[in-house]
Amino acid sequence: MQILSFPSRADWPTLMARPVQSTEAIEKAVAPILEQVRTRGDAALAELSEKFDQIAYTGFPVQEADLAAAERQLSDELKTAIQRAYQNIRTFHEAQRQPVEKIETMPGVTCWRRSVGIEKVGLYIPGGTAPLFSTVLMLGIPAQLAGCKEIILCTPSHHPAILYAAQLVGVTNVFRVGGAQAIAALAYGTESIPQVYKIFGPGNQYVTAAKMLVAKEGMAIDMPAGPSEVAIYADETAVPAFVAADLLSQAEHGADSQVLLVSTHKNVVTTVNIALMTQLERLPRRDLAAQAIANSKAILVETQDDAIDLLNAYAAEHLILSVENPEAVAERITNAGSIFLGNYTPESAGDYASGTNHTLPTNGFARAYSGVSLDSFVKKITVQSIxxxxxxxxxxxxxxxxxxxxxxxxxxxxxxxxxxxx
Amino acid sequence: MQILSFPSRADWPTLMARPVQSTEAIEKAVAPILEQVRTRGDAALAELSEKFDQIAYTGFPVQEADLAAAERQLSDELKTAIQRAYQNIRTFHEAQRQPVEKIETMPGVTCWRRSVGIEKVGLYIPGGTAPLFSTVLMLGIPAQLAGCKEIILCTPSHHPAILYAAQLVGVTNVFRVGGAQAIAALAYGTESIPQVYKIFGPGNQYVTAAKMLVAKEGMAIDMPAGPSEVAIYADETAVPAFVAADLLSQAEHGADSQVLLVSTHKNVVTTVNIALMTQLERLPRRDLAAQAIANSKAILVETQDDAIDLLNAYAAEHLILSVENPEAVAERITNAGSIFLGNYTPESAGDYASGTNHTLPTNGFARAYSGVSLDSFVKKITVQSIxxxxxxxxxxxxxxxxxxxxxxxxxxxxxxxxxxxx
Known part of the structure; x- marks a missing residue:
């Protein structure tokens, strides 16, 4: 980590700037993919899947027998864990329901809001090195609670846990297709894949560009996306090994992950760095993580007020407060995706199983965007009677x-x- | 109106298709405007304001003296009306606050959500034939309730009611600038206009294109926009003159306004059409309204189930239910921006003063989007403590x-x- 001691406030914007990714070249590559799927449907899906993912697109959803087989392939331990996570996530999102409340704004003028599930939603789960079955839970559970009638899941992954989670959340159909072409299929519909009204889920730069391009045409999407990130604010009450482990659990997502450590104590930064180096050596994904750590910063500030101002300016996706009275500090945070309090609340709890959603605004988008919640899967229709x-x-x-x-x-x-x- | 009797369901999509607007040419015109403002700030704003709106951009917000003068220019009657509307809109949006509820998802795992106002928001109010001070209320009141710290209003209009409403809702600063260049200023910031985190408000095709282009870069916006529209479902309990008046109040917005009448009764369509022609003659904006009416459709269907299916497929911005038991019918509506029940609930009540928001999803976007509410001006940050x-x-x-x-x-x-x- 680069250690920056007491930088002036004028330098903060530069220090905290995310790497700017030029999207123009990627959009130019993605636009013809969207157009092909829009005009030629399944035939284009088959060609593009073969070309980019070496998948033979069948035109059929994953069948019952394959779903049942997936369940048999999982260990009981993993199934129990997924069920526990399912229950916690469901409990937290269930509490987000808003009862209908009729408001008489003046005598004889009654107005209210009804929450109605979005009828058709598309969930995208990428392939790649980590089979993100946890994201199936994070998107599927609120979709299920919202009462979405069709939940379509597209993924190039064959991991059985993805199919198992898909069954738990009541996904209507799973299609084996990935990349920008999967987003196009959900946005425009093909002979096999129904057009949906809102598209959710993570993906690489091509998937992200495809989502932003269909959003420009009016398609609803969960939120814009960028590399994952964590900021940790630690004082001398923090356990350095825990802080290091949390920094690494973000860094292992990829070389472009953003990791930021903020403290008012030089010795905290020093001891965390030592723990970081020790733990890094033992990680299977240490090459990715080491690159992310090399690009990351530890910032020493004078006071708690400085730390809070800096964290609000950064607007982290994940913010861990390993400090005394973390709840009081959290009350002063205005920009963050999700906040984790104290020494025993690691980010990975929220990533998997505590109940909160892990689809969160990155790249400073937390200044205006919220993470995914039950709200993301409903529309609120106003009604009035005079x-x-x-x-x-x-x-x-x-x-x-x-x-x-x-x-x-x-x-x-x-x-x-x-x-x-x- | 074109009258269509019992069209087959296969023909519905074509009947209800909104006119597709090619946005490519407009985006090509708008992209350089965004780029100029981004790179040259106020100098570009001054040039573009002069060129497109014949406004001399001063680089200063509207001053106290001008605000005070605006208030003096309004009649007491109009001020009282604006205050009444302010109160009703405030009452309805105030009830949308969600209290913090701590959820113990399992023993020792506590998760909750905090609603925090978006710190800086930009409101755009167009110039043009109608001075939309009502939109200042609709966007400014939830911004004020959310606790947004900076509320920046850009408008090319000089109408005193806009300045009066801006004061009521606590707008921080009003800048006299319009068009795509105003959206660019809010998105990127200039020497005079602060960069905001979310942009709201209606506008012409250039403004809409500018909003969609900055949204593609990650800027939050209220929602995608299209021409305004109303669908009315009327049976023999409807008063034909009221239905006709409601159709016309949508049609007068512009030649591209969408108006749809649905009924199971031929005589309802006939009598509404007669009332429509009579009322149209008396309207000052009859040329605009007549064009919109000429492009509009009355659709006769066999049964109430057909009517409801058709209305859900259309997903109207405004839906008026002038039928028996309108509340029961409203319960079966899954896609609409805002619903108006019975003979004494005209759309114009919701447009101005009943309390609901009039910034609503058009163009079928109601399938996935909600209208503007208090939610639109807050982020919900999840917090957890284990x-x-x-x-x-x-x-x-x-x-x-x-x-x-x-x-x-x-x-x-x-x-x-x-x-x-x-």
């Missing part, structure tokens, strides 16, 4: 405003009703 | 899942903690 007395009371307000906006048919819609009630 | 007993109970679950995903540093972050507790 009585005759209500329109009598409210009508003149509407008439005055419509007239001032020169929208006289809007005024007339009220005036006619008022006249009928005289 | 005790020593909690990590002992949950740890093995995390270890098993991390190992199965080949993320061994994630596992190690737990194993180290468990070892320390033995």
């Amino acid at each position: 009585s005759q007395d209500g329109i009598k009371a409210l009508g003149p307000t509407i008439e005055a405003m419509a007239e001032a906006e020169s929208l006289l048919a809007h005024k007339q819609a009220v005036s006619l009703r008022l006249a009928s009630l005289q | 005790s020593q007993d909690g990590i002992k109970a949950l740890g093995p679950t995390i270890e098993a899942m991390a190992e199965a995903e080949s993320l061994l540093a994630h596992k190690q972050a737990v194993s180290l903690r468990l070892a320390s507790l033995q």
Whole structure:
């Protein structure tokens, strides 16, 4: 880690800048893939899957027999773990339901909101080195709770835990297809894959570019994405080995992972660094992690106020507060995806099984975006009912405003009703 | 209106298709505007404002004296109306606050969500024929309730009601600038206009294209936009003159407004059409409205089930249910922006003053998007705290899942903690 001692506030933006990724070249590569799938459907999916993933696209969803086989391939220990995680995630997301509350804004004028599950959603789970069955839970459980009628999962992965998790969350169909072409299939529909109304899930730069391009056309997506990241604020109450392990668990995601350590104590930075080097040696993915750590920073600041300001300016995806009174500090955090309090709350708890969602805003997007939740899978429809007395009371307000906006048919819609009630 | 009697379900998608607008040419025109403002700031704003809007961009926000003058220019009647609307909108949005609820997902594992206002938001209010001060209320009130620290309003309009509403909602600064260049200023910041984290508000095709382009770069926006639209489902309990007035109040927004009438009764369609023609003649904006009406459709269906299926397939921005038992019908609506029940609930109530938000998903986006609400101005940050007993109970679950995903540093972050507790 690069250690930066007491940098001036003027230098913070530069220190904390994420690497800017030029997306133009990738978008140019992805746009024709989208167009091919949009115009030629399954035929294009088959060609592109063969070309990019060496997968023969069958045009059929994964069958019952394969789902049953997947379940048999898993150890009982792993199935029990997945079920425990499922239960915790379900409990936390279940509590996010909002009951309908009718509000009488003035006598005779009643307004409310109904939450309705998005009818068709698409979940994308990448292939690659880590089979992200945990992400199937994180996206599938709120989809299931929201009452989404069709939950379509696309993945190039053959890992049985992905199929097992898909069954638990009630996925309608799993299709073996990956990359930008899978996003295109979900966005436009093909002969085999239904068009969905919102697309969720992580992926490489091609998948991300595909999601952003279909979003520009109006498709709803979970959120923009960037490399995963953690910031840890540690004081002398932190256990250095735990802090090091948390930094590494972020760093192993990939060489582009962002890792930031903030402290008011030089000796904390020093002891964490020593623990980091020791633990790094023992990691199977140490090459990836070492690159991420080499690009990462430990920043020494003067005061807790400095630390909090810096963390709010950074807007980390994951923020671990290994400090005294972490809950009080958390109250002062305005920008973060998810916050982990104290020495016994590692990021990996939230990544897998504590109950919170691990699909979170990266790249500073936490300034405006929330992580995935039950909200992400519902629309809230407003409803209103006005009585005759209500329109009598409210009508003149509407008439005055419509007239001032020169929208006289809007005024007339009220005036006619008022006249009928005289 | 074109009257279509009992079209087959196979023909519905074509009947209900929105006009597809090619955005490519507009994006090509807008991209250099964004780039100029991004690289040259206020100098570019001044040039572009002069060129497109014949406004001299001063580089200063609207001053106190101008705000005070605006208030003096409004009639007491209009001020009272705006205050009444403010109160109702505030009451409805205030009820959308979600209290923090700590969930113990298992013993010793506590998770919750905190709602935090987005620190800096930008509101755009277009110029043009209708001075949309009502939109200042619809965007500014939830921003104010959310506790957004900076609320920046850009508008080319000089209408005093816009400045009056801006003061009511606590806008930080108003800048006199419009078009794609205003969106660019909010997205990138200039010497005079602060960069914001989320951009809201309606506009012409250039403004919409600018919002979609900055969204592709990760900027948060309210939602994608298209022409405004209403669908009305009417039976023989509907008052034809009211239905006609509601159709026209949508149609007067512009020639591209979408208007759809659905009924199971031919005589309802006939009598509404007669009332429509009579009322149209009296409208000052009759040319715009007549064009929109000419492009609009009345669809006769066999049964209530057909009507509901058709309305759900259309996913209207505004849906008026002028039918018997409208609340029961509303329960079966899965796709709509906002629903208006019965004969005395005109769309213009929700447009101005009943309390609901009028920034709603158009163009079928209601399948996945909600209208603007308090939620649109907050991020929800998840927080978790795990005790020593909690990590002992949950740890093995995390270890098993991390190992199965080949993320061994994630596992190690737990194993180290468990070892320390033995």
